Amino acid sequence: MGHAVGDVLGLAAGVAVSPLPIVAIILLLATPRGRLNGSLFACGWLLGLALLGASMLAVGGSGGASANKHPAAWVGVLKLVLGVLLALFAVRQWRRRPADAAQARLPKWMSVLDRLTPLKALGLGLLLSAANAKNAPLTLAAGASISSAGIPVPQQIGTLVVFVVIASLGVLAPPAVFLAMGERAQGVLGTWRDRAVRHNAAVMAALFFVLGLKLLGDGIGILAS
Structure with a gap:
């Protein structure tokens, strides 16, 4: 199990560094129903990663992902495809970055976060984890x-749990700070929010590129062995 955890740690860290979901939960925590909606958003995030990862485990189990303790060829092809997608996303993200980071703006959908119902907060967390252009490929690869x-199988499930927990640290950090510091957390979380907004495009482009290269390397290694 140890080597399997080692294989997915980098992917989990890539998911954890998700600026916009972190901004979203910080904004949710500042709303009148912040504790409830923030908690449900985090639950949705965890659920999305767990469901997506579990679906890949199911596909891998039925599709013979491991042959004599060696990854099957289709696993290598999948990683190659996911790596190419992430590299393309990196180029697109870099081209769309603002010329001046100080001019970066929040997406329009974030303007309605203060009006979200608890169910919609849960759904938003699930959507941003499982349907995100970065998180979905990385979770599938994991x-x-x-x-x-x-x-x-029990060790596979345990490894997936480790992946989900580490991949969720970025989103879980703001609620932890909020619960620990109360009203004093507003200043800290506000600083995190501003930095995440300013550097979102550059951070995402770099992550897409580096993790895309990692998956490409993994895929080539599997197919060449």
């Missing part, structure tokens, strides 16, 4: 790595 590691 599921493929786990299912092809040649370890028993």
Whole structure:
């Protein structure tokens, strides 16, 4: 199980660094129903990653992801495809970055966060984790790595749990600060929010590129061995 966890740690860290979801939960915490909606957003995030990862484990189990404790060829092809997608996303994100980081603006959908119902807050967390252009490929790649590691199903599930927890640290940090510091957290979270907004495009482009190269390397390694 240890080597499987090692394989997905970098992918989990890539998911954890998600500026806009972090901004979203910070803004939710500042609303009248902040504690409830923030908690439900975090639950939705965890649920989205867990469901997406579990679906990949199921596909890997039925599709023979591991042959003699070696990843099957289709796992290598999948990682190549996901790597190419992330590299393309990196180029697009870099081209769309603002010329001046200080001019970066929040997406329009964030203007309605103060009016979200608890159910919609849960759905938003699920959507931003499982349907995100960065998180979905990385979670699928992590599921493929786990299912092809040649370890028993209980250990696969344990490895997925480790992945989900680490991948959620960025989103779980603001609620933890909010609960620990109360009203004093507003200043700290406000600083986090402003920095995340300003540097979102550059951070995302760099992550897309680096993690895309990692998946490309993994895919080539599997197909060449």
